[in-house]
Amino acid sequence: MELFKNISRRSTEKDIEQKLIIPLLKSWGYQESDWQREVWLGRKRADFILCLPNQTPFQIPYLVIEVKAPRCQLNNQVWQLHDYLRHSQALFGLLTNGLEFQLFYQNHQEIISLCRYNQQEFADNLQRLRIVLGRPTSIQVSQYLQKTRIAFHQQVMMNLYKFFPASALTPPNPMTANAPSPTAPTSAIITTVFNNKGGVGKTTTTINMAAALSHLGKRVLLIDIDPQANLTTGLGIDPLLDVEQQDKKDITHLLTENSVNVADTIISKRWNKIVLDIVPSHIRLSDMEATLIQIIDVDRVLAKKLSKIRANYDYIFIDPPPSFGKVNTISLMASDNVLIPTQLAPYPIRALEYVMNRIMAIRAARDGQLNVLGLAVSMYNRSATKQAYEMLQEMNRILNHHPLGAMVPVFPENTWIPQRNIVANTPGKGYPLAWAEYDSNLSTSEKEAALDAFNAYLELAKYVIQLTTP
Numbered sequence: 001m002e003l004f005k006n007i008s009r010r011s012t013e014k015d016i017e018q019k020l021i022i023p024l025l026k027s028w029g030y031q032e033s034d035w036q037r038e039v040w041l042g043r044k045r046a047d048f049i050l051c052l053p054n055q056t057p058f059q060i061p062y063l064v065i066e067v068k069a070p071r072c073q074l075n076n077q078v079w080q081l082h083d084y085l086r087h088s089q090a091l092f093g094l095l096t097n098g099l100e101f102q103l104f105y106q107n108h109q110e111i112i113s114l115c116r117y118n119q120q121e122f123a124d125n126l127q128r129l130r131i132v133l134g135r136p137t138s139i140q141v142s143q144y145l146q147k148t149r150i151a152f153h154q155q156v157m158m159n160l161y162k163f164f165p166a167s168a169l170t171p172p173n174p175m176t177a178n179a180p181s182p183t184a185p186t187s188a189i190i191t192t193v194f195n196n197k198g199g200v201g202k203t204t205t206t207i208n209m210a211a212a213l214s215h216l217g218k219r220v221l222l223i224d225i226d227p228q229a230n231l232t233t234g235l236g237i238d239p240l241l242d243v244e245q246q247d248k249k250d251i252t253h254l255l256t257e258n259s260v261n262v263a264d265t266i267i268s269k270r271w272n273k274i275v276l277d278i279v280p281s282h283i284r285l286s287d288m289e290a291t292l293i294q295i296i297d298v299d300r301v302l303a304k305k306l307s308k309i310r311a312n313y314d315y316i317f318i319d320p321p322p323s324f325g326k327v328n329t330i331s332l333m334a335s336d337n338v339l340i341p342t343q344l345a346p347y348p349i350r351a352l353e354y355v356m357n358r359i360m361a362i363r364a365a366r367d368g369q370l371n372v373l374g375l376a377v378s379m380y381n382r383s384a385t386k387q388a389y390e391m392l393q394e395m396n397r398i399l400n401h402h403p404l405g406a407m408v409p410v411f412p413e414n415t416w417i418p419q420r421n422i423v424a425n426t427p428g429k430g431y432p433l434a435w436a437e438y439d440s441n442l443s444t445s446e447k448e449a450a451l452d453a454f455n456a457y458l459e460l461a462k463y464v465i466q467l468t469t470p
Contacts, residue, residue, distance in 0.1 A: 004098070006019040007020055016068075021047075021067060029134050030050065034050055034135065036048070036051060041087040044084075046066060047065055048063075048064065048065035049090065050062050052142060060090060061088050063138070064081065064090045064094070067096060070098050071097075073452075074095055078451055079451050082111045086106070092105055092133060099119060100117070101116070103117075103129075103133075110273060132160070188306075188314055189468050190310070190316045190335045190336050191335055192338050193209075193319055194331070194338055194340060196322050198322040200343050201343070201417065202322065203230045203234060204424070205417065208417075208432050209317070209376075210432075211432030212434075212458045213461045214276055215458065218315055219312065219313045219315070220275075220276055221262075221315070222316075223251065223302075224251060225318055225330070226319055226320055226327075227283055227284075227285040228283075228321065232278065232280040233427070236430030243282060248280075250285075251285060254302070255288070255302065256295065263309060271434065271435040274432060274434055277313075292330075298326070300334075302318075302334040315464075335370065338359055338370065338372050338373065339374070340376065342395075343378060344387065344392065346394070349395050352398055360403065371407065374411050376411050376415065376460060377415070380417060380419055411460065412463065416456065418456060420453050421446075422449045426450065434454050436450030436454075
């Protein structure tokens with residue numbers, strides 16, 4: 001820990017650079033001629049770029065370092081380092097505030113997180129970091145890159161796995177992203193995300209939770225069974241231009257035509273390593289209530305068709321309208337679980353009783369069990385802790401007086417989605433929050449807010465995995 005003796009929470013960014021980063025680089029064998037300071041990359045300047053002397057124009061920087069003051073939350077700054085890596089084409093990126101350290105590797109514009117260390121962990125792993133990031137390795141790698149750039153990234157990633165075995169070093173292959181794997185579950189877990197109270201973030205939660213699960217390596221299918229098609233448009237699919245005018249099938253065809261299978265309706269969307277399949281919706285579904293009622297055993301039609309493709313996915317999420325109509329019944333009859341998104345506010349909490357009554361009615365009408373994963377809190381005001389406590393008390397009161405209350409847990413606070421304008425606005429942009437860092441129309445503060453919110457969705461996704469893993 002000798003390296004950190006001059007670093008404290010009162011240190012400035014300049015202190016971190018002079019008292020930590022420069023000594024660290026020198027200990028890794030670099031000379032001052034090996035790095036450049038305050039280099040413009042895009043709209044901002046990176047603190048350190050390591051470019052060894054006598055590099056040819058075809059060589060790329062080895063390491064970019066971005067330094068923040070100790071008071072700065074690194075999670076909200078990751079997008080900036082990602083941007084530097086893409087602009088510079090550097091292989092590695094190090095983000096630090098002197099107290100925490102995050103290391104990234106760039107594989108063809110895909111930024112992969114290798115590790116996140118506190119000071120003690122950084123000190124404990126200093127030798128392996130020197131092996132990966134030190135000057136001797138950077139020279140060897142640069143020489144190797146000159147000889148064979150095509151096979152370079154594959155070789156480096158194989159070697160990196162020895163040092164960071166827990167990291168996601170193999171992003172999904174676009175051609176096989178949704179193909180079954182030997183270790184994948186034999187049957188997807190089907191969940192309806194439902195609350196009959198609108199405006200609680202149901203569709204936004206579905207989109208970004210699914211994106212977070214895909215980010216974590218899960219295969220996800222989304223089914224939009226809401227005539228408003230908010231889930232469909234929230235993933236950048238226009239029901240008129242991309243479905244109707246392209247003569248493609250949607251949820252209406254799936255529910256009303258025996259010959260249409262799930263595979264006939266799927267549209268795949270990709271944002272780097274995030275891959276989501278979706279069965280789109282269309283406004284025509286709003287005019288199908290009478291048709292659906294006339295179909296024999298219509299309540300089970302979706303369940304039967306999903307049974308044929310369950311082995312292709314880890315998770316299937318259904319997004320119904322905030323109502324108690326026929327499509328809502330169809331959704332719940334096809335599901336293993338229900339996830340209830342809610343706000344910590346009086347009216348959404350009051351609606352919980354009606355949601356649970358609906359679940360009880362469906363449970364009585366179906367063969368298999370219908371479980372409740374729990375209550376996922378959205379649009380959480382982090383500054384209103386007193387109100388949150390009061391609403392939790394009211395929520396627990398309602399749960400304690402309901403027959404299903406004992407099986408409805410409230411998800412832990414680290415999974416609560418913060419109230420951010422970017423969260424509410426992003427579905428209108430047609431991408432998950434994780435993609436916000438690529439949107440040049442967003443400000444720095446908006447990108448930081450998006451990253452902050454997506455980190456909460458990642459925690460939510462991890463908790464869902466924990467709940468659904470035997």
